[in-house]
Amino acid sequence: MDKMSPDSSWTPMAGVAADDDETTWLRAQELIWTCVVPMTLKAVMNLGLLDALINAATDGRALTADELAAQLPAVDKAEAAFSVDRMLRLLASFNVVNCSTDTGPGGEALRRYTPAPMCRWFAGNHPQGSLASLAMFAVDEDYLRTWHQLGAAVAGDGQVAFEKANGMPMFEYMGTNRRLNTVFNQAMAQQSKMVISKLLERFHGFNGVSVLVDVGGGTGATLEMITSRYKHITGVNYDLPNVICQAPSLPGVKHIAGNMFESVPNGEAIFLKSILHLQNDEDCIKILKKCHQALPPNGKVIAVEIVLPTIPEAVPAAQNPFRMDMVMLNNHRGGKERTEPEFAKLAKDSGYTSVFRATYIFANYWALEFGK
Ligand SMILES: C[S@@+](CC[C@H](N)C(=O)[O-])C[C@H]1O[C@@H](n2cnc3c(N)ncnc32)[C@H](O)[C@@H]1O
Known part of the structure; x- marks a missing residue:
């Protein structure tokens, strides 16, 4: 199992070190698109997905996008699961959730999600308060x-x-x-x-x-x-x-x-x-x-x-x-x-x-x- 950890280093092109242009370009992109993260977070919260992850984690369970999509009223569950997976992998890249990756039956990547420490601030009812x-x-x-x-x-x-x-x-x-x-x-x-x-x-x-x-x-x-x-x-x-x-x-x-x-x-x-x-x-x-x-x-x-x-x-x-x-x-x-x-x-x-x-x-x- 390949665990994505927040500090794992990743280079965009293996063997090619990021130069100053690339570093500042990526930071500029990060600033420009900052709003993508809170907008995605809001949608994930409104869909009840973070609360579902938090509840599952209390029993020690990690959830896949299929399991999460099953609770949505979406007509096409497979399409919804694909979207949920894309939303959660973005939030994983910002340390809101943790993601571990397995290989699925057809050789595809199968991601499982759990709440990261920051996630508790987005739960509706944390006893210490919530954001x-x-x-x-x-x-x-x-x-x-x-x-x-x-x-x-x-x-x-x-x-x-x-x-x-x-x-x-x-x-x-x-x-x-x-x-x-x-x-x-x-x-x-x-x-x-x-x-x-x-x-x-x-x-x-x-x-x-x-x-x-x-x-x-x-x-x-x-x-x-x-x-x-x-x-x-x-x-x-x-x-x-x-x-x-x-x-x-x-x-x-x-x-x-x-x-x-x-x-x-x-x-x-x-x-x-x-x-x-x-x-x-x-x-x-x-x-x-x-x-x-x-x-x-x-x-x-x-x-x-x-x-x-x-x-x-x-x-x-x-x-x-x-x-x-x-x-x-x-x-x-x-x-x-x-x-x-x-x-x-x-x-x-x-x-x-x-x-x-x-x-x-x-x-x-x-x-x-x-x-x-
Ligand atoms: C930023 S909120 C802070 C609320 C609270 N003190 C807190 O920190 O959670 C500012 C509060 O001041 C109140 N407020 C604004 N103008 C006011 C006024 N002229 N007289 C009394 N309260 C006022 C607002 O209704 C609001 O509840």
């Missing part, structure tokens, strides 16, 4: 078309690409597109689960807090996790009415609908996860000042944000935050990722004078404490 809804949102047709406006937006009149495509800011638009709003809220809640479970392991700034307000807290998943760990904390989840109306009832969490630019509920600490990166500096200061008014004299803001490295190196730990910075450029007027000194300046300019502390959490996320 499945985010994978759906990132290439959603109503969202993807906003990216076609990026160049015009940069050279234009100050409207960002999302506004150019939809005629209004992103969170206003979400109130008009219930389907996309649901995908987005699920994506945020599921992605936050992982970051928050790491936060609960690595950050100890909730001790001594009895009322914690999560401003822009989505449907309350973050506060549910925090209040389950810190039973003495009462959670107040604060978000726009179109989000709060989708929020489930959660133990230890009270939901309040409102606008953070107008007011923020009182609490001993205010949690802001992935909120400051949506705003320009002026709006961050407005929000932070509203939080300042809602805090007691010894209160603090806990902002959980991606922190940008200063040097754009070609490594995932830099590519990920710089990619998120592009997402902010596309989606939100003035939205951007920031470096640690930029966050410290925002805190100071908003009147937080006692403490600025940064704790690393996970995958470029930091917990930033601004003491009043």
Whole structure:
């Protein structure tokens, strides 16, 4: 059995070393066709193929494309199996699934698939959270078309690409597109689960807090996790009415609908996860000042944000935050990722004078404490 491993070396023409033209050409092709991978991934997830692989692997089974196609409603199962095999071998080449190859009865290659370690993030129900809804949102047709406006937006009149495509800011638009709003809220809640479970392991700034307000807290998943760990904390989840109306009832969490630019509920600490990166500096200061008014004299803001490295190196730990910075450029007027000194300046300019502390959490996320 020939096992394809992620690091097995392969040269396109045996005995001919790749020259610089070939290396850069292949990298350029990789960039140009990047969207093929998430589009294929989305189709494979929607067809239930990844969940089928994950379930089979719990009994130690690897599945062939024929076995996977048998569960699809396709009329021509053989044709469907051929397509499934082509989709999964692409995903194998990107380490989403593992592939082992045998020789079939007619001498043909017979591939069997199992989930690779990365695959767990695409399962619908991983206890640590999932990236499945985010994978759906990132290439959603109503969202993807906003990216076609990026160049015009940069050279234009100050409207960002999302506004150019939809005629209004992103969170206003979400109130008009219930389907996309649901995908987005699920994506945020599921992605936050992982970051928050790491936060609960690595950050100890909730001790001594009895009322914690999560401003822009989505449907309350973050506060549910925090209040389950810190039973003495009462959670107040604060978000726009179109989000709060989708929020489930959660133990230890009270939901309040409102606008953070107008007011923020009182609490001993205010949690802001992935909120400051949506705003320009002026709006961050407005929000932070509203939080300042809602805090007691010894209160603090806990902002959980991606922190940008200063040097754009070609490594995932830099590519990920710089990619998120592009997402902010596309989606939100003035939205951007920031470096640690930029966050410290925002805190100071908003009147937080006692403490600025940064704790690393996970995958470029930091917990930033601004003491009043
Ligand atoms: C990027 S999401 C972050 C959600 C959540 N904090 C998380 O990290 O999973 C931003 C959230 O801010 C909310 N939001 C945007 N503008 C708001 C406003 N003016 N007042 C209150 N919430 C707002 C959005 O509805 C959304 O739930």
